[in-house]
Amino acid sequence: MIVASVITPIENVLVSVIDWLGPHGTVGLPWAWSIVALTVMVRVLLVPLTVKQIHSMQSLQRHAPEMKEIQRKFKGDKQKMNEELMRFYKENRINPAASCLPIVLQIPIFLSLYQVLKHFETTTNYVPGDNLEWLGLINITDPANQGWGILLVAIYLGSQLASTYFMSATVDKTQRMIFFALPFLFIPFVIHFKAGLVLYWATTNLWTVGQGVVTRRLVPRTKVAPQKRSSRTPSRADSSDGDGEVPAAVEPDTAVAVVPAAPRKVKRKKKRGSRR
Secondary structure (H helix, E strand, O other): OOHHHHHHHHHHHHHHHHHHOOOOOOOOHHHHHHHHHHHHHHHHHHHHHHHHHHHHHHHHHHOOHHHHHHHHHHOOOOOHHHHHHHHHHOOOOOHHHHHHHHHHHHHHHHHHHHHHHHHHHHHHHOOOOOOOEOOEEEEEEEEEEOOOOHHHHHHHHHHHHHHHHOOOOOOOHHHHHHHHHHHHHHHHHOOEEEEEHHHHHHHHHHHHHHHHHHHHHHHOOOOOOOOOOOOOOOHHHHOOOOOOOOOOOOOOHOOOOOOOOOOOOOOOOOOOOOOO
16 A cells, blocks of 8 residues: 555656557557657656666776675675675775666556556546557557567567666676576566556667667776786886796795806917017
């Protein structure tokens, strides 16, 4: 009941927007295309948070070696490791939560749209006899497991895997494999959703994929922060030979001092007939 009271204002806004976009509204789009347009409007409003999300992911990627070193150093003490990581985030102005904000803010919109489609005939400007089908294939008020809705579920699955590819670039290999497995685990639940809700989900995933492609093309790739070098460590330029190759390092304890050999004495031969 508490959740319902919280998302009720969002439901009212969604109903007004869908009616405005719908066939009896100002824009006059079919109902399914109204949901697609609604999805685009939501993602446009989230662009400022998306920019922060991209910057946060780049910062995490740039400082990944230092964070792994902290995790390795304090792997036996979880509390100390978390404290050191939080101190590191603060010193480097990293906000790990920024990468989750766009997803978190879409959850109440998703739940509200679920309620709107559940009572679509009574909450929207619906007139009996309206054609709710999209291209004659999908009725947005029917479950996604009916008719051509299976095709929409397949589009959802492909778009979810593609968006996961871009959104999980900074996590470790094990977590990334879990993220790739989650869409398959969601399918038994997704097929019972309204087709319009799956359409919203697939559209926002496709937006994320396009966003990832544009980001990779326009934003320069961040360089990993180099490891700190001690004052005793020679630079690459100083330790290289004439051909530019770096010789193997010599341990201080095993280094052997090289004593220059004494110069050889050369006896000069006296020439005969030089006496006067």
